[in-house]
Amino acid sequence: MKSTTLEKFTENGHDAPLRAVHPGLRHADRLLGLLASVPAAFLLLAEIVLLFSSVVMRYLFHAPLVWGDELAGILFLWLSMTGAAAALHRSAHMRMTAVVSRSGARWSTFWDTVSLLASLLFLSLVMVPTWHHVNQQFDLQTPALEISDVWRVAGILYGMVCMFLMCIVRMLALGWKQATLGIALVAAIVTALTFSGPVLAPLGNTNLTIFFVGVVGFTVLSGMPIAFSFGLATFSYLSLCTSVPMEIVVGRMDEGMSQLLLLAVPMFVFLGLLIEMTGMARTMIGFLASLVGHRRGGLSYVLVGAMYLVSGISGSKAADMAAVAPVLFPEMTKRGEKKGELVALLSATGAQTETVPPSIVLLTIGSVTGVSISALFTGGLLPGLVLAFTLCSVVWWRARKTSPSAGRAPRAQVMKALVVALPAMALPLVIRVAVTEGIATATEVSTVGIVYSVVVGCLLYRQFDWKRVGPMLVESATLSGAILLIIGTATAMAWSLTQSGFSHTLAQFMAGLPGKSIGFMAMSIVLFIVLGSVLEGIPAIVLFGPLMFPIARELGIPDVQYAMVVILSMGLGLFSPPFGVGYYGACAVSKINPNEGIRPIAGYMLALLIGIVIVASIPWISTGFLETR
Known part of the structure; x- marks a missing residue:
């Protein structure tokens, strides 16, 4: 394993x-x-x-x-x-x-x-x-x-x-x-x-x-x-x-x-730990559960939605899964969900939300390819929803013959859960507005979220444990240091490959594929699925992103669309067993044996692949909101 x-x-x-x-x-x-x-x-x-x-x-x-x-x-x-x-x-x-x-x-x-x-x-x-x-x-x-x-x-x-x-x-x-x-x-x-x-x-x-x-x-x-x-x-x-x-x-x-832009990486990692500690993630999940938890497979839909919302705050998949799984999994187990199904869906949602801002992968790919971070943050929202729809289709199919395991929550309970969750659910909006209105840069905006979370955690949710701040700072710096050293050595390796002429050879090969942009996009999906499972996501993107994006531009593929396809393909490889390390991270967080999720995850991975093909085929999904700005 x-x-x-x-x-x-x-x-x-x-x-x-x-x-x-x-x-x-x-x-x-x-x-x-x-x-x-x-x-x-x-x-x-x-x-x-x-x-x-x-x-x-x-x-x-x-x-x-x-x-x-x-x-x-x-x-x-x-x-x-x-x-x-x-x-x-x-x-x-x-x-x-x-x-x-x-x-x-x-x-x-x-x-x-x-x-x-x-x-x-x-x-x-x-x-x-x-x-x-x-x-x-x-x-x-x-x-x-x-x-x-x-x-x-x-x-x-x-x-x-x-x-x-x-x-x-x-x-x-x-x-x-x-x-x-x-x-x-x-x-x-x-x-x-x-x-x-x-x-x-x-x-x-x-x-x-x-x-x-x-x-x-x-x-x-x-x-x-x-x-x-x-x-x-x-x-x-x-x-x-x-x-x-x-x-x-x-x-x-x-x-x-x-690259100062990468300073957002440790900031958002720390923010992810902060929202888990303050209980903000728990309140959002509680609201979603009260809203759709009574439906067949209702908590599975909650899991998909919760990972989407939390990803929009923390930017860290480890933090996302650690915030969501302990809250939902005990209740889902009580309602008869099998452990393998739980960890399979958790892994799939990890891959689904890789493009949801402020994903660390978005920040990384923007820094190494020169694509606008603001454009990536805007373009990443809809592809995540497309993949969420394909995952929910699988949830519906598997749950269609089961009976609802809980009654509908009273309207008063739903409204109370909404009121409690509103300060937490406002955080993605605060981050978004801070960037679009010019209040803070993409590097600085994480600190706005951190200060907001500290205030909300202390004054509203009253779940702020000052003793945990030190270990959280160390954990954030540790994860970020591991990521940034990879970026440093991968940058040196990519420069070496460029100096050797390899990048020119690769460009000629990829540009000569049958079908031009269609063949290139198909090969890119396969390449980054494999690289995502073997090298993990960030090393693969840092190493091959600077080589592949210029070719995509020459073939007329929009930068933001190609970025979404690359990130989602890498995420599919990262969270797919037997090699995808993200899958084993999900197993560790949920404390479930990896063998139990191997069979049920296949359907979710196929759904994700279909979603990636849709995103690759329809540029508007990634660029539509950019054109209307």
Whole structure:
């Protein structure tokens, strides 16, 4: 079975060896964890305060903080790298463990060691180029604050050093013999690679297959974090097969992680956790249940609608499922729904709502392709509804012969539930209006939602637990760091593929498909379903989005429509067993055995595929609201 996307340390996790070794190693590991997670939490809190202050100063006092974005950018790179280090300490980096988990306990330990060695190898290769990149920024000054840019890029070095030391500590925890052997093996591989350049150079573009298929495939299947896998393949290829200075690659990583638009990722992750903690999600679900819960399959319709509404607030699929499943599943089980059916529908709704703003995937695809975030937010609403309709069709078909398991709620009860839910249901509208009216940018608007949620949670719902804020900040920074490091290494890999001429070859192949735009769209659906299941969504989009969108434009396909098709196809792969990691995330959240959902999910996945074909065939579904603005 594949692990969930947010793979935490468990008793059998990667920190298990630390409990049986010298206390000094345990203390060192704990200290390194604090050196990553504590700054990450404070940095995220500082970003929230800074961005909301910028909104207030600009909109209310007409005195914008001219240095605000610059300071936010400096803190953001530090947040990304400390979050990535915290993710490594918590084993929360995105990994594919489908093969490793089926190899048995003994082989699983072996593959964990291989993954640790490969991660250590990547960090060893990147350390010196990172130092050179930092040194190159000494003479550059920021325009507003007029300080050296080294204050910003030093965050990359800090994060890399923390992760390198974490890997060393974990290597030592395996035992001195294994640690010595492992470190010697890494040194031997580095030496061998150094002298293999003359052998690889004459192979030309065959090296692309060796490194970007062979190395990436092996390391990903061995359970290595995907971000490190991309980085290892990129550094190995460029250092051995080209004359490109490695600090340029670190520069591409810096460029990928430093786009201020991506600051919305940790903000919306934190907002998702916040609405769950304040009970806002529970009130919306309660209203929907009172409205249609009496119908055949009524709570299944509620599940589809609730995921749509919550996605419009949190932007994080993990947060969406964690907010909805614990509220609905106990009552659905009481009404006779099978557990497999529940987890199957939850997974399907995860894929269905990938285009509902403010989805993290929308923010990512906008940042790497240059498509307007505002246009993506507008264009993503109707495709999600189309897929919701196809899912509800399956729910209706499966429930048509069952009897209603609950009576109709009295009108007074429905109205009371509506009144209670209105402040929570207004949050998506608040976020939308803040962007469209120019009150806040796509990066800042999440802080408006955060402040709104804090006020509503404290004053109206009275369910605000201040003790949970710290852990929520750490969790948000951890998930975001894992995502942003993938974006950084995938940006470097995409740049490498472009420099090699691969992108030109791909463009020629895709443009020459039969049927022109129809053939290209069909191939894109298949490609991103496969990539979504193997690489997960964000890595696939960051790696192939910049290559595919220019081809789509040449064939006359609107950017927003193509973005919707790509995102939904990726979501279908991400939430489809046996490889889709999102499916196992849904199983973990709902505490249901993955085997129970395999059969019922097939119908939902087929319904989603039909919905994707409809969105791909009718551009108006994605662009109609844009044309009327």
